[in-house]
Amino acid sequence: METLLHLLCSTLPARLLAYVPFLRSLRFGKWAVAISVICSQGGELLLSWAAIASGHPEWVRVIEFLFAPIAMAIVFLNIKMPPSKLLFFYLFVIDYLMIVVGLSSFCAARLLGASSRSWQSSAFCLLVYLLTWFPVCRFFRGCVARVERTNAPALWRVIWLVPALTTAIVLIFTGSLDDALVGSWGFLFTRVGLLICVLAIYWIIVQSLDNLQKQAALEKRLSLETHLLSVQIEEQRKHGKLLMENAERIRRQRRELRHQLTYLQELADTDPEKLLAYLSTLIESIPAPPEVFCKNEAVNAIVSHYSAVCKREGVELSAELSVLSGGAVPDNDLCVVFGNLLENAVEACSRMTEGRRFITLRSAPRQGLLIITMDNSYGGSVREENGQFYSSKRESFGIGLSSVRAVARKYGGEARFEYDGAVFSSSVYMKI
Secondary structure (H helix, E strand, O other): OHHHHHHHHHHHHHHHHOOHHHHHHEOOOHHHHHHHHHHHHHHHHHHHHHHHHOOOOOHHHHHHHHHHHHHHHHHHHHEOOOHHHHHHHHHHHHHHHHHHHHHHHHHHHHHHOOOOOOHHHHHHHHHHHHHHHHHHHHHHHHHHHHHHHOOOHHHHHHHOHHHHHHHHHHHHHHOOOOHHHHOOHHHHHHHHHHHHHHHHHHHHHHHHHHHHHHHHHHHHHHHHHHHHHHHHHHHHHHHHHHHHHHHHHHHHHHHHHHHHHHHHHHHHHHOHHHHHHHHHHHHHHOOOOOOOOOOOHHHHHHHHHHHHHHHHHOOEEEEEEOOOOOOOOOHHHHHHHHHHHHHHHHHHHHOOOOOOOEEEEEEEEEOOEEEEEEEEEOOOOOOEEOOEEEOOOOOOEOOHHHHHHHHHHHOOOEEEEEEOOOEEEEEEEEEO
16 A cells, blocks of 8 residues: 555646646646546556555556556647647656655655655655645746747757656666665765756756747847838838929929919010900919828828829728827838828729729827728738738738738737728727
């Protein structure tokens, strides 16, 4: 019975520890875990009792080794996690179990002269588990949280070999738990010392992976900011082009006005009646004043540009905007949002072969947020994957809507895009 008691006290706490950090990632629920652990542990105890009753207590060690992979398979079955990551953590549990068993066997043999499977050794097992359970759980949870953030499948397929090889070495040299061996200082230093080194390796690996993940996130952020900068430059180029076109139009109008005034002066001296008729014609030909969509000059220039494009393409544009300058969101980022939204909408409408083509754009500040909404018609074909939209110009993801989402998140907001086969809806909000 002492052997069965030691088997229960030494293995059950460690097997429960394997589930502690993954309670929110269970595949079948806590009851399934409890039943599977009870069945596994009960089957191991039952076979061990049968081996002892038949006069073969040496078989208990063999049964332990046979049930170790069974217990591991049950953990893999119950927890939703990539197998390579889960194996990395399960080796940690095995190492922890080996430290507890080795330390308790040493104490029982050295202090009390008891065997490695005596009730004294079982009591020491429970004591060591009691003293170390909570700090080990905390360490384990921290490792799991960091590793879950690290997405490197190729690395995880091989990284578990580092603790696995060290654990195998410990088992080869100290796995027998012979009563003449466990009470020696050499056993203690070999097993516990090496396993502590294994735990240090775990910590170093997890720290390194965490730093790599942070570096990857930083590189991704820098890449996104570089992309946004290029988009901003492109929008500023469009803005500059509009200003140049306006300046050229004003110069042309001034030249035409000078010619008109010269001709009017001649008519005033020679033919007053013809002068009146000509003035009536000029009045009728005066162009309508330029459209003003909002007080923000940069955004107004962008919207005016796409308004002219819509008129050429036969797209109905309705815009009601309230956008001020000088807020938390700079004009260049506002141009990225409005420019990309309108550019995508105009492209979608221009590809339509039938039906009404329209764009409805609205924006207004509300409760510290700038809210922008836009609905536009489209041809019913949208390709989306994991929240990213494919470009209509090439076989890759488009950058327009991704840029809009990135700017929104940059200022504590978000962007959502929905479609129903006829209307594509965009919603953006940012803190101002």
